[in-house]
Amino acid sequence: MGSSVASPAWARVWRSSSRRPRRLAPTVPGSGPPSTEFELGTDLVQKTKWAEALAAFERAQALRPHAVTLYNIGACQRAMGMYTVARETFERALARSAAEGKGELAASLADQTRTFVTEIEGLLARVKLDVRGAEGEPTSVTVDGRPLLARGPGEYVAGVRAPGLADAVPGRFTVAMNPGHHVLVVHREGAADGVIALDLRAGESSERIVDPARLPASIRVTSNLEAVVTINGKDAGPTPLDIQRPAGVYRIVLEREKFEPYSMSIDAKPGKPVKLHATLVPERVPITKRWWFWTGIGVVVAGAAVTTYALTRPDPVRPPLSGGGLGWTVPVQ
Structure with a gap:
């Protein structure tokens, strides 16, 4: 032309x-x-x-x-x-x-x-995109590394804006592109990027469905001493521990014999690493569990009983005096 x-x-x-x-x-x-x-x-x-x-x-x-x-x-x-x-x-x-x-x-x-x-x-090629989950969580789309330009409700164009941060897009929209090869990337926080390679002819119209996979949360637990880790009450293994779990709130407990248990709640976000380091301290044995405590208590109790008896027993009653064969008695002043 x-x-x-x-x-x-x-x-x-x-x-x-x-x-x-x-x-x-x-x-x-x-x-x-x-x-x-x-x-x-x-x-x-x-x-x-x-x-x-x-x-x-x-x-x-x-x-x-x-x-x-x-x-x-x-x-x-x-x-x-x-x-x-x-x-x-x-x-x-x-x-x-x-x-x-x-x-x-x-x-x-x-x-x-x-x-x-x-x-x-x-001449422009047009692709109708159905991005699953975009209505609930902010989702952006780039084509060849460039954000889209909105031309109207549900209508976008690629290749016009300079490279940079992309704006959130709706769940369903149409994007106009130049004919040829393109790489379309759908990005959502906490999800794996959806990547689509496109080879478009002049005037072509097509449809694509993109469902970014939700990423698990990565949890790493370490401690100053090896300890057994439980997550929400279930044994997860000894430290150091690297484990993946669906996003959510978890109660993590570390236990070691003769050491105080360590516990903490975490809110694990999808695709985000969580690092937890626990410092275990020796167990503080209550005084009531030490042998010498009860030994001392026994001695004190026994002494207290003797003292109490000595203080509270009544004076003895003297038996009547006998005058012998003559019946004489001598009073003592």
Whole structure:
């Protein structure tokens, strides 16, 4: 397919794929001489050096923004097969021309821009995604390492945004992509990434279901001395212990003979490691369990009993005196 690029003079260039001449539109009307970068971009287009021409037009746009320069940028992107971003650029050119009120794009160039947008709509491949569990947990999607751009409810486009953090997406939506090979990654906290390799033809529509697998929690238990570990009352083995369990709350207890038991509750998150280190201390034997305690208690109790008896026993009653054969008694003062 041919590609029109606005140039500072009426010229003829050849598209490398078609080798057919195309008549170019004039440059920015009534805005003075074009910038050096703009002229450079036009010359590079004539040599079908699209990537270099694109860079030159982008520099020209940064120096002097104009709808015609945006059109040229979109034309280069289209020639390079960057259809999703070219559509965005063409739409920006039309919007700027209309907003300025002066019609920066000539009527013929505006018509050509709209024709390109319609053409690209038919070239884009579309994939309907059904991401299981996305409604309940934040889920993001990238295509070729780039986050998606939302164009409307349930409608996204790939290849437009710069690499970076991706926004949360709904459970079901459609993403438009350039034809060709792509790698789509579905990411959710606590789940294994869902990776889909796509080979898409121009205008193709397909559907994909992605169900990111929920990851188990990884639990590592260590201690200063070897001990037996129980998790929720079930024997899990000696320390050091590495074990995986479904996400959830667990009661972990470490026990060793003659040492105080160590216990702790953890909230294990999916896909997240939990590290627990226990310091066991010698068992503190209660005083009531020591032999000398009860021996001493026995001595004290026995002594207390003797003392109590001595203090509380009644005085003995003296028997009546006998006067012998004469019946005499002598009182003692």
